[in-house]
Amino acid sequence: MKASIKDVALRSGVSVSTVSRTLSKPNLVLPETRDTVLAAARALDYHASRSAASLKSGQTMRIALLSGSAASTWFNANAFAGLDSVLHDAGYDTSIFTMANVEKRREFFDQMPVLRNADAVVVNSFDIDSREAVRLKAVNVPIIGLNVPSNVGFDAAVSIDDRRAMRMAVDHLAAIGHRRIAYVYTKADDSTGMRFSAETRLQGFMQACATHEGMRPEQIAIDTDADAVNAVLGYLDATAPAPTALCLQSDGIALPVLFRLRQYGRDIPRDLSVIGFDDVPLAKAVGLTTLGQDPYALGRAAAVRTLAAINGTPHEPRFATQPVRLMLRETTAVPHTGR
């Protein structure tokens, strides 16, 4: 078995309390004893048992992360990495609860497995209902939102402004002369209520269009990302006059659409402007104009607020909105007059 605090005490000729003190608040002990203890600890490769420390201190040193979607998506992977980059260094482990479907979700809020086993819970990208918020409150730890549609029920939250982002896209297209813009989005085939971001973008798109004289917004709904290309191609062929610009819910669907359209002879942006959402690395590489967000930074911001909330010293502003930037590249241009 490995060294415990007792072994360190023995080896350095002091009591366990002194060892503990040396490790947690070194300035309360004599420099010389501090050196002795530290030397012994290093020699023995001593590390405090996190379980024991947690039990005594009452801190679980665990953060529960509730996620509405798989951890492997571009957004989530980056957001989680951002979260973990500050949480891990602060000594916290992150426990991910993926609410892939309604059953999992109900089960979680029914059982509340995090009760007494987390120092905070961060909710990622889904819309908790009021009943769930109440259950969560019972855990009696800070609740932090990461990309949530509403701040009610949260001690802190940081999200992006989907609505404003869509306005930037529409304003840009309108400014260069577009009046017929089609929005491409995935249909809400699930009733899990975990795709509010998609819904908000659609709303934002429509609202932004309404502010422009003569704007004629259109919608192309697709079942899954994989269907995007065919759906768009079909729509373009069947619609006259065809839209002069495409606004797509994410780069994940914008990229293949852009790719295939060009391959099939469309001149983008001359015949058709295309604008995505996310700014994944590939978007930059291929010159896709898109709305850029930074999920890694979002995760870090959420983590900072989480730690602050645990400490009881709220990080201000408690509720923040991360800006989305319009990344002007090569796929939007003045619409071709077709003469």
Place this chain on the structure above:
Amino acid sequence: MKASIKDVALRSGVSVSTVSRTLSKPNLVLPETRDTVLAAARALDYHASRSAASLKSGQTMRIALLSGSAASTWFNANAFAGLDSVLHDAGYDTSIFTMANVEKRREFFDQMPVLRNADAVVVNSFDIDSREAVRLKAVNVPIIGLNVPSNVGFDAAVSIDDRRAMRMAVDHLAAIGHRRIAYVYTKADDSTGMRFSAETRLQGFMQACATHEGMRPEQIAIDTDADAVNAVLGYLDATAPAPTALCLQSDGIALPVLFRLRQYGRDIPRDLSVIGFDDVPLAKAVGLTTLGQDPYALGRAAAVRTLAAINGTPHEPRFATQPVRLMLRETTAVPHTGR
């Protein structure tokens, strides 16, 4: 404060040991008392303190994940999701240690913060040296490899066969008549020894080429993914005769190259065949021929072996190689004779 085991005992009129027993091995208690206890537990929203349980049992219920690269890459995000999907359900938290650079790496192996604080450590995508292996052994828990170049020092490991994958690519190209193939790869600008996969692929490519009569392999080294397009374009223009096929280290660089080459007028696959590595979602969407791997499954396989090793009942085979599949799509074809 929330309910502890005592509260449950009080409410159900039994001793704490009976409560503990009911929760861990329900078949050792009378059905009626079991029901009573369970009811009380549910009513009080009781969940055992993981810290206390860990302290007593000696199990930390934590897995340390050592990673040589950021958690947000496509491979890592999926591999980690796969790992967590089985580890989390088994009650384990995963603590990620990202060894972004040599200092972090040295610091980790110097300090060994996981000592007494993990039930297993899984090493992701980097090549631990013998000194590090020794240090790791001192933790006295199973060491599992996830995509590691060598199995020595590991209790179990699961990886992909980069060499065999490259052979499939080269064989395919050779079979349809290619003799001048250029391999595009990122240079080892770091000395962290964490990109063995890239190196192995290059070696595999060269070795595979050597088995084909008249094959003339070439290499295009790039600094970063972002430089790939220019480097390839430059190479193609400067080299005569130009290669008839491109083999790229990853889809992340293959996709933009494919995209830009087509945009600049190259007819792919007529003028040039292109083959990537990974099979990211976009590769399928745009028809990129590539070598497909499944990091999510890889993660799950590693997790299964991790749990088995902890239980002392090794999962056989302890060392496994996940197959890579050649995804034949639209970017490879018989080389154009140029007449």
Place this chain on the structure above:
DNA sequence: TTGTATGCGTTATCAC
């Protein structure tokens, strides 16, 4: 089948 007693490795409260 159930209850009692003990200890897991810390930290915190006190004396000293």
Place this chain on the structure above:
DNA sequence: GTGATAACGCATACAA
């Protein structure tokens, strides 16, 4: 500034 000592909440050996 340092050292005894008492919890923290649970799981288990043993007694009943």
